[in-house]
Amino acid sequence: MANRRSSPSMHPRAASAPRSALEERPVAEAEVSLNPLVASLRPSATVRLTDTATRLRESGVDVVALAAGEPDAPTPAAVAAAGIEAITRGITKYTPNSGTSALRAAIAAKLRSENGLAEVQDSWVVVSNGAKQAVWQAVQATCGPGDEVIVPAPYWVSYPEMARLAGAEPVVALARVVARHPRLLVLSDEIYEYLVYPPARHVSFGALPGMARRTLTVNGFSKAYSMTGWRLGYLAAPPPYAQVAAIIQSQTTSGASSIAQHAALAALGLGHGGGDPVARAVAATRQKRDRVVARLRAIPGIKLATPPGAFYAFPDASALVGPGVEAEGFGPVPDVAELCRYILECAHVVVVPGEAFGLPECFRISYATDLEQLERGMDRIAAALAPNKLRRTHTAA
Template sequence: MAAAAPSSTAAGVDTTLNPRVASLKPSKTMALTDLATKLKEEGADIIGLAAGEPDFDTPGPIIEAGIEALRLGYTRYTPNTGTSALRKAICAKLESENGLSYSPEEVVVSNGAKQCIWQALLATCSEGDEVIIPAPYWVSYPEMARLAGAAPVIVDATPEEGFKLTPDRLRAALTPASRLLILCTPSNPTGAVYTREELEALAVVVAEHPRLLVLSDEIYEYIVYPPAQHHSFGALPGMFERTLTVNGFSKAYAMTGWRLGYLAAPHHFAKAAAVIQSQSTSGASSIAQHAAVTALGMGPGGGPLVQQMIAAFEQRRDFVTQRLQQIPGVKLAPPQGAFYVMPEVSAFAGPGIEAKGFGPVPDVDTLCRYLIERANVALVPGDAFGAPTCIRISYAASMETLGTALDRIAAALAPDNFTHS
């Protein structure tokens, strides 16, 4: 890659950035969450439904284990890839719940699943490689691929297809440069959950390409609503050696601030990710790791306390879906997992559409600005996820908050508020 042209300030300081960094786009989810926080601090009555963060407290046994870690003096550096106790517990969980057999040496514990994904990309992708990313996608996947020197290849998964990648679309996207396919099930941002049969059909295509690996992002694994079920891609016949599995504790255990995730992969890939980590952050928090052992010991599926949270998410999913489907012009299929809905809102954003007293609404970015100004509700425009006619709504909030937010959204999207030319 050619060096960027030097630039300077009046003081004569060269302000040149690495071209890969200079080309990165900031996360819209974080930007809108920060905006909502700023407006709240200024006194505005803003409801933020942009962030992917459970509104529940971390379960009590996990909190007590964190306190115990402090009292017992577990406050020093841990081994780079994680404590032996935690990596063994992760291996036991993957074996019993996912049908994946790893040794502790094939597990890397990191400061969140996001770091695991980044290290997996950096370890496996080279300049000129392509990363296949089904859209809608989590906002960071394409930018991480670019930062690793690879080219993101976006493959649309349409609402009619349940926002799921099909074998035909995958096969059409693959080239000799294809190196990594990223799958997220249950999905952020759509809530789609792949069936075992759908994953097996994709695995047939993957097997046709010797260089192709799969990064399976399973961070929402436990947040699945019947009759949907979660299936790990690496457990499919012939896929173990090709798959890098990422998971963590943030979503299901409401441990976002504890910053803990893990990568499980064949030894050569895990070792490469560990080397990257050793030269960047080193090991994750010793306190969080001690607490995570307790989390994994709470039972299959996270145990009763986690299942109570998931039952609440399902109730909210049903409520939000019903309310959105009652708004004329909103199109939505009920999600099967995670805690997001992604309605199609092209009836309110596009050429020739105006909101009374606001002005033209040419795209969903503008629609989200309209909603934060007129409804005091912060949402994320779908173009951040590769879905330019959709918006993402997180229902990780109380029923009371969601009810107020949906009342405001419905009022703001009333047909009388829009004109079409």
């Protein structure tokens, strides 16, 4: 260190020193060094479209956003009150990295009693900053270069990208191969467990015979309890995986918000299945689902299965696109991704291309919004997809 020369920017005579060729030459884009795993990542389609809708709104365009998966119901009053209580009582300090002991115990008890995960103990639970972080840490803890990750379609947009970030290769396939491969692990994202419409019911993968110690369960509070902005999720996994996930978290974000964790305890105290607040929200969401299904099935060329849970519809629009198809005032519509761009630019409704979820023949509508907004969006989509708006100018050879 004694022989190190001062940098020109720090030397007293630097002002009179000639500038080097390196200083004068602008840094080219090709010279920027990025981790190849990160450089291969693609931005989230849902976030990108939501940002586009925001920009359109800011420019004065009336946009109906049916893209983001965010409940429109408020956070239950008892949960919000618990968050306020945490602030007023000074429960605002750092928490243990894996979560407070009270919340971890409550989550473990919930998983044993509601989900049939009889082996789960507090040591299995890692509370994180949202369920997305729990998924990421689970993938980082279990996957590496040369591994393959089986992703059933339709999938959440981030699953394949998280696999790539770990150096593994996502493989889109059905997960029935699990039974034939005893070393294969299952990452079960159960964030929508309460948002299921009877007669459908939720079954935790880890409760299936032989799967307790082969399943890493992810869940959170965002969807069922309308706590998206609170950013709180959790991983429940056998100790070897939970311990590694906790180490990853300790070197990235550390523990989750103390305020959110205090509120989550109140959420779990609402009762089995989320109690009355969640039951009311599910009933209201089911009415919206039924309305969306009826409106979409009335559009010529659209095929749609009735969603058994969550708050998304995946209409198959493949019959409306293809070679020679043109939209009035827009131009060619060769595929569903371009159809979504047409719906956004001409009907001012944000929907998500299905290719982001492994279903390129479909697009996704989120009906997690108020009914008036939903009806306006459906009116515009129906008008945009009417036979007089989409025309096949010629038949492909």
